[in-house]
Amino acid sequence: MRYFSEIYHESTQYIPHGSGDPVIMHWEKQAYADKRYDGCQRFPLTAGFMPLLAPVSADYLDPVGVYAVVHNTEVPDGVYYVDRDDSKLVKLGGEDVRKAILTAFPEQEFVKEAQTIFLYTGILERAVWRFREAAYRQVQMDVGSACANTILLAKLRGQKVFTLGGFVDDSIAVALKLGATEMPMAAIAIFPEKSMVAFNSVDDGVGELAYSNHAEMNAYVGEGENSVDISRYPSRFMLQNHLENIDDLNLCMKVRRLNAQALPGDEFPLTPSKFTNEYYLRELWYLRADRKIKAPFAHGTLDLDDFSSLLRWLELAQINAFGAGLIKIWVVVFDVMFVYAGVYRYIPVRKSIYMQNGSANPKRFVKCFAVPEQVQNAMFAVVLTSNLNESCNVLGNRGYRYMNLNAGVLTESLYVSARLLNKTAREEHFFYHDELKKLLDIPEAESIISTVLIGKNQVK
Template sequence: MEKINSIYRYHQHTSYERRKMAGHRLDWQNQPSVCKEYNGIDPIVLPDNIPSMSLDIFKILKKGDPGQGLPHMDLEQLSVILGLTYTFTARASQGDDFFYYRSAASAGALYPTEIYIVTGGVKGLDDGLYHFGIHGHCLTRLRTGDLSGFVAGHLIPPSGALPVITFLFTSIFFRSSWKYRERAYRYHLLDTGHVIENLSIAMTALGIPFRISYDFADRNINRLAGLDDQKEVSLALAYIPGLKSSENSCMPMISLLPDDIKNAGIVSDREIEYPAILEIHEAGKPAVPKGNNMNDISDHAGLSPETWAALPDRLPADKTVTYPDCLFKRRSRRNFVTAPMDRKIFFSLLEALCMDDTPDPHTRSGYSHSFYTGFITANIDGFDQGIYILDREQRRFGLVKKGDFIERMAHACLDQMWLKSANIHFLFMSDLEQLEEKRGPRGYRYAMMGAGCMGERIYLLAASLGLGCCGIGAFYDQEAADIIGLTNASRLLYLVAVGRTSPHPGY
């Protein structure tokens, strides 16, 4: 069988078709563990100190990045950042055990994303490489010494400043492929985007400068973290730039970590490898310089509104749940009811999606031209039903075609008919051929993680506004593209439904 070495080929290979869906039984005896542990290494328990900030998430998004380097950080600040990025938010009984809700959304609640940190000058913590354990809000040290020069030198392009802290986001393949098989790589990327957005919002709320990079020397960063790259891989880095230049920093030699550290990535007694996942990830290892302009990608999608309308200035909602409370209230809620949505709430959502959309390659929005955003509306006060395109950079929207498309899209989403009662389906799409031409196969990571970032943002906005929200990565791909009116090369990547909900608990 020919290798899966292009974006379009992988996406088509993993597409769902209504009459070609094979049955798939879950192997419950080999359900993967959702928490990574290192036997024989005592963890460092972090202070439990998430502050009550009572900030409006809309104002946080509007603040933007402080932009300056940070001279130092202490352990308590680091603990706050990690707690606001990835934490347990509630628990529910599940048979004889408990299920723990997390602050970031995850397909099938399988949570493939892990976080490692590299420290270079954190007060109260020795320099080194650590794994963050969400289950105990703790750090496990895997390497000692200042490794910030190694990280700075393997970013593409290299960082001019030594990071004070680097956050490394990885994904464990089998956690998601246990259920979603070859399609799981889509969820590895979306779910990682969810966690990255939480980190970005936390950093902005705390006024801490940060940079996001999806471009780095994969093999060297995987080696640094002690990963078996057939099972777990690095997908993104976020770092806090310090004030020291990396120009004269030494590049430390990195030895292989012991097998017991590498084997911590084994999450089930019987794991299955899916070649398509390994092949598309391998194809995406070379990073393409960002010289090519991505601004015109939506011109090839087939979505061309006759007219555009500017977004109105934000009309604040009457009542919002403040940050970080909305983070702890975030859930995937499917109990939508057919009820009108206030127009000012609707425009608040659109406005928040447009905030921080800059071409700066050092922020997550620097990758936003890898995908484009649309939405389908139903039952919004004073607003026509139809399919729209949202120009995030110009803060405007345009009607592509008028009509009732919400129910049709619910059918395309594997006939999940609760979706037809939502007020909005947000759509994240890309022209896969243009994406690959300009960014190579690695561009798939940009588009999917970028869509995941926006999806998590919508989750938090919905929680803030008292709305239901649920992300959907499972749909009949061609049917969805036909409903929207996409070109042959363009596909829906992610759908996020938002709407009024019943007073009964969601899912």
């Protein structure tokens, strides 16, 4: 049986000639949500509270809303909207609203001790005009990118940080008084370095923990009719959001996976990281937002140590932050020193890549993208895939959200790591899904979630 997440993902695949969709045209006319919060108390937003490096994976559309639930910090306990434009924390509610939000999470004895819980929402009307039906999944990836920046900043400051993917969506939406087109997507809990609650609770992402809503979901689509009336929802992605939501925490299952086995194919162990983790995190503090340019990469060969470092540093942002180890990392090598060109699978626990296909034709590769000219001369590419049927079997339809969030975390990690090495990494949104799968010989059951290209900066 097929889950609706699989059908939605197929509807997001880029096609060269699409007709005007009246539903999407309606979304394009939506007014932006008013985030001014006139009359609310405001506090300064310090650089140490939020990362200075804003995520830019969704083409600067700013589709991510950030809220903070604070406890025992420099500002009074309560719930705040993070206004990055004016560098202010806007107070939305006090202790009563904070408690209402905490009840939406499992393991409440754990989350109530968090110093700060960042809540990330997707503001869909800002992205639909650009990505159409794919706006929902693209916003989820952008939320994952924002989470990656928060995770890295917290680690820089020596704090304990945990991703929270499981919560009752409607409870958070009601507590924050979100509009109909703004949806809770993810949360990050920050604890002080010496917090014993955090130390004794979870294992910093190594076990790849996620909360499944499979037990309360029967929304799959097969030959029979789906149990949910699709006509009630104004678009596929709104129905997808409905099916992802958690209504009852008692019906959720805690899922842990760890993928450590070797793969068939020639093994290529990675060299040690070029910099220590401490140096890497310290240097991130000095990065500032950079404009991504959609242009061909400059010709060049990537150093082996740089290549290994880019893959190893994925772990610093929690390589399986949301996805319970269900996302797969493919590496397409074109021009890396001492590495044969070809298609590889990366197994992070083993610190090795495994050759799956000895053919990596750059000319055929660029033709799999909507604008071949701007993806030329890439040194290597990272293609993130998942078996969506397997993911939904384990995690319910919410598993699709976890895959996109996890892809966003990895994309942002590659972006900031490449900048530290004076390289550039960017996600390419528009590609021909089936053609790329066929070229890379990706198994039929796998679906491509995201594609990131890494290359040399053009001379400015």
